[in-house]
Amino acid sequence: xxxxxxxxxxxxxxxxHITSVEQIxxxxxLVANPSRVWTVAEISxxxxxxxxxxxxxxxxxxxxxxxxxxxxAGFQYTASGRSHDMVELLSEExxxxxxxxxxxxxxxxxxxxxxxxxFRLRDEGDERTR
Amino acid sequence: MSGLAEVIxxxxxxxxxxxxxxxxxxxxxxxxxxxxxxxxxxxxxxxxNIMLFLDVIVLTNSVDLSVWRLLPALLGVALLCYGLIEExxx
Amino acid sequence: xxxxxSGMLMMGFLVAAVFFWRFWARTGDRFFILFAIAWTxxxxxxLGLAIRNTPEEPRAGMYFIRLAAFLLIIVAILYKNRASSR
Numbered sequence: 251x252x253x254x255x256x257x258x259x260x261x262x263x264x265x266x267h268i269t270s271v272e273q274i275x276x277x278x279x280l281v282a283n284p285s286r287v288w289t290v291a292e293i294s295x296x297x298x299x300x301x302x303x304x305x306x307x308x309x310x311x312x313x314x315x316x317x318x319x320x321x322x323a324g325f326q327y328t329a330s331g332r333s334h335d336m337v338e339l340l341s342e343e344x345x346x347x348x349x350x351x352x353x354x355x356x357x358x359x360x361x362x363x364x365x366x367x368x369f370r371l372r373d374e375g376d377e378r379t380r
Numbered sequence: 381m382s383g384l385a386e387v388i389x390x391x392x393x394x395x396x397x398x399x400x401x402x403x404x405x406x407x408x409x410x411x412x413x414x415x416x417x418x419x420x421x422x423x424x425x426x427x428x429n430i431m432l433f434l435d436v437i438v439l440t441n442s443v444d445l446s447v448w449r450l451l452p453a454l455l456g457v458a459l460l461c462y463g464l465i466e467e468x469x470x
Numbered sequence: 471x472x473x474x475x476s477g478m479l480m481m482g483f484l485v486a487a488v489f490f491w492r493f494w495a496r497t498g499d500r501f502f503i504l505f506a507i508a509w510t511x512x513x514x515x516x517l518g519l520a521i522r523n524t525p526e527e528p529r530a531g532m533y534f535i536r537l538a539a540f541l542l543i544i545v546a547i548l549y550k551n552r553a554s555s556r
Contacts, residue, residue: 266411361414361467362493366501368406368415369399369550388533392540399543450475457482464489 256343256354258367263336264351265359267314271352272299273307274344280317280327281337287324386437393429396422417463424456473523476516483513504546511539 256264268274275297280288294304308325311317316333319325329337344351400422407415431449439445487509494502515535522532 262410266409359410359412360497361412362497362499362502364406364410364412365403365414365418365493366497366499366550367410368403369501369547371402371547371551385533388537392536395540395543398547402547447471447475450472450479454475454479454482457479457486461482461485461489464486468489 255350260336260339260343261354261359263333264340264354265357267310267316268340268355269310270307271355272297272303273310274340274351274355276304276307277311277316277327277337278341278344280311280325281329281341284327287319287326289324290321386433389429389433389437393426393433396426396429400426414463414467417459417466421456421460421463424452424459428453428456473520476520480513480516480520483509483516487513501546501550504542504549508539508542508546511535511542515539 268277276293279293279296290301290305290308293308294301297304305321308317308319308321312319312325314333316327316329316337317325318328340351400419403415403419403422406412407419428449431445431452435443435445435449487506490502490506490509494500494506512535515532518532518535
């Protein structure tokens, strides 16, 4: 099972929003309790990682509109609709074939492929139903 | 003769605008920098085509824009080459 | 100055064409062959205008080359959309 087995939409999602494995772990903590507000300290205690690092992961998730909040008040999961489906899929795949997901996180998106794909007039959303 | 040229220049303008918009949309989705440079390149080619149209059809060469209209095309192609090389080097 | 800039532009078009050719070799997507030919044609148009030493494109008849290049780009876009609707 290689990273090519993931759907186009999933690969785009990961390449665009996920920059590290730690970020996946943070995201999974948030999505496990969608209504709860988490502080940086709480998450860094769970993951045994530095608060600075966790704060920057949370900021990344906030920019990706997967989390909302700020370092003082804490962060909460916020994705809905299509992004939420992608997060669910990520959670599933990360459990089932972790190394393929990690490989995907660290691979750069193929620029040539995304160049050609840019000329598809149909919305990418259709791809999942294909 | 100019009738055909008009159609051709407008077609080129519309095509480059369409390519630019599609690539910009692609850049927003994937965040691939090459797509941003390509989009800018096509917008520059679009400006080049518009200037060509103005120069040849509207102003009927009364004002010579021949050097000026090359500049946006050159800028666009240079940025595209930069994007392509940056992509391959990374 | 026109000839100098035209030459630079030709070089730029041809460099881009080579990259599109390499993209075809890498991905096997025929879309890139069409793009590579289109950009080679745009480079060829500059060469043609430089040989005739005239910036007046309609009179030089070179706009047919430009037309061909942009038609190829349109064909490439159509190809991409046909291929994706399989």
